[in-house]
């Protein structure tokens with residue numbers, strides 16, 4: 092006798108996981124974090140798994156990914172038996188950073204000795220910060236990344252347990268970059284939820300680097316949300332290097348709120364990954380705030396990289412400038428959506444956007460669209476998008492000078508990519524990333540030079 | 549040095565070269581003239597290995613080797629140089645990186661070690677003086693934002709850096725002011741040795757005030773229809789191409 096059972100939907104399965112594990116998820120966390128879970132889950136159920144039906148996820152359908160996953164959830168910190176110093180070494184001695192290690196979404200207490208952090212800065216686990224730094228956290232948590240607006244943010248808010256907390260006090264300038272290394276390492280397929288909160292105080296200055304790595308060849312899904320408050324006059328650079336294997340879905344949401352006169356640079360370099368989705372939300376919430384927003388994505392095989400940006404000009408006299416580039420090989424696919432909203436009273440806004448793409452094969456595909464909603468007349472806005480191929484005339488010119496075709500192609504691709512990398516103002520970091528991109532374009536293993544973690548399998 | 553026999557070539561199903569015969573020996577300077585669209589640039593590009601053009605018949609040997617078998621970069625490393633009629637701008641590729649790569653690819657081909665950074669800069673300084681190219685230009689991306697004349701000078705500068713045995717200069721004199729024309733011609737003359745040869749494609753006799761050719765050829769409708777000494781250039785300057793067309797029975 093065959094019984095027909097309705098196939099349970101991914102949304103229902105995830106809701107069931109939530110109900111079954113709620114006590115584990117909530118354990119050790121205060122009410123102001125736990126109380127937002129249920130409404131976030133309801134928001135997630137309402138919006139569903141991000142897919143073609145959701146206008147914001149038109150270019151990245153995650154329904155198959157979620158339908159097919161039955162991955163372990165890391166509800167507590169995994170025992171990570173490796174000493175950071177054993178696996179991490181820097182072969183660029185001059186490139187010196189403050190290292191912070193997060194493993195499977197959990198701040199790694201053992202490998203993050205607090206003493207080594209620069210004076211006055213708080214760097215600790217989200218779990219600890221919500222209790223120990225309640226005055227700071229409660230003011231921002233869930234206020235910059237709103238669960239109702241995005242299914243992945245909702246999902247993260249329902250399941251959030253740990254991640255990274257950084258507080259940079261007012262007037263503090265950190266010259267050495269803070270380098271956050273996100274490591275995925277599991278013997279079985281793993282679903283990771285990570286929640287970060289970073290607060291840059293008034294007139295502070297810092298450079299923060301996110302490095303996303305995989306250590307073992309399992310399937311991974313990462314649902315990572317970062318809330319970032321940049322207060323008045325602060326100058327913040329955020330660099331992210333995404334370098335994970337093809338069985339990883341790296342779903343990243345970065346929410347930034349900028350106050351008056353603050354200055355932001357973001358540069359996301361997607362070197363390698365299965366599915367990469369970067370949601371970047373910048374709210375320019377104080378006059379004369381400036382944001383320079385860049386991204387470079389290199390993809391091959393069946394990789395997919397989708398950058399979605401939403402720049403909200405809420406106050407007058409702000410400036411945003413976006414530059415995104417993709418180089419797509421084989422049958423890889425890419426997406427770029429650049430949403431800009433200029434509020435009615437946000438006069439004297441300057442908002443620029445450019446997206447240039449090179450397809451190396453006929454099978455590679457790129458979707459790109461600007462989405463400008465401008466609610467006043469006193470603005471300067473521009474946008475432009477191109478999808479093209481390697482310039483054959485330039486290729487012949489280089490070859491006619493004795494440079495072989497392969498090298499000439501590389502020179503042209505690198506020249507194309509370098510415009511984005513040139514925006515990295517830390518010389519040593521730019522050199523490191525230049526080299527990585529060069530190696531990646533050459534098809535050599537793109538393992539970070541500066542990292543002994545063997546990421547690519 | 550270069551022997552072209554009965555060469556036919558087409559582009560996008562259109563026949564352009566229709567039986568070119570030409571022999572160039574070491575130490576010689578050849579000039580190719582001819583009306584617009586007659587196939588001069590096509591010939592230059594075919595010789596340099598531009599795969600947009602398809603050779604349908606004939607042979608070309610360079611120092612005894614089959615030129616048409618070689619890829620463009622190998623032709624360059626064998627000593628052939630094309631000065632482009634329209635040099636392309638390549639944003640993001642710096643002149644220095646471009647030239648260093650090119651020079652070292654040539655050296656590798658000859659089993660020589662790459663030049664050290666300081667030797668390379670020295671070489672570049674020396675050649676810059678020779679062609680009197682503005683120092684600023686070599687700090688930029690290849691041809692990016694260069695004026696028409698600057699692009700042409702840059703071609704001669706690259707030629708000086710690579711020291712080819714056969715240079716084909718496609719209208720390198722067009723768009724040059726009088727001073728630049730003299731400088732470029734000087735460069736060509738200074739680089740001339742008994743072991744190398746030059747093919748100049750030009751529309752103007754004035755270039756020949758500075759560079760004395762051994763032969764002048766007229767290319768018309770894909771064929772070399774007339775060859776003579778330098779006096780032919782003067783005659784063309786004076787009378788145009790009609791009399792040649794008439795001679796051909798048109």
Ligand SMILES: Nc1ncnc2c1ncn2[C@@H]1O[C@H](COP(=O)(O)OP(=O)(O)OP(=O)(O)O)[C@@H](O)[C@H]1O
Nearest residue numbers: 559560562564583584585586587588589590591600
């Ligand atoms: N890529 C191409 N596609 C189609 N036709 C082409 C192409 N390249 C050249 N041609 C044609 O081939 C013919 C010869 O062109 P070519 O550039 O060789 O002439 P040219 O003798 O150098 O002329 P000019 O003196 O104006 O430089 C022209 O009719 C031109 O339109």
Ligand SMILES: [Mg+2]
Nearest residue numbers: 588589590633
């Ligand atoms: Mg021509």
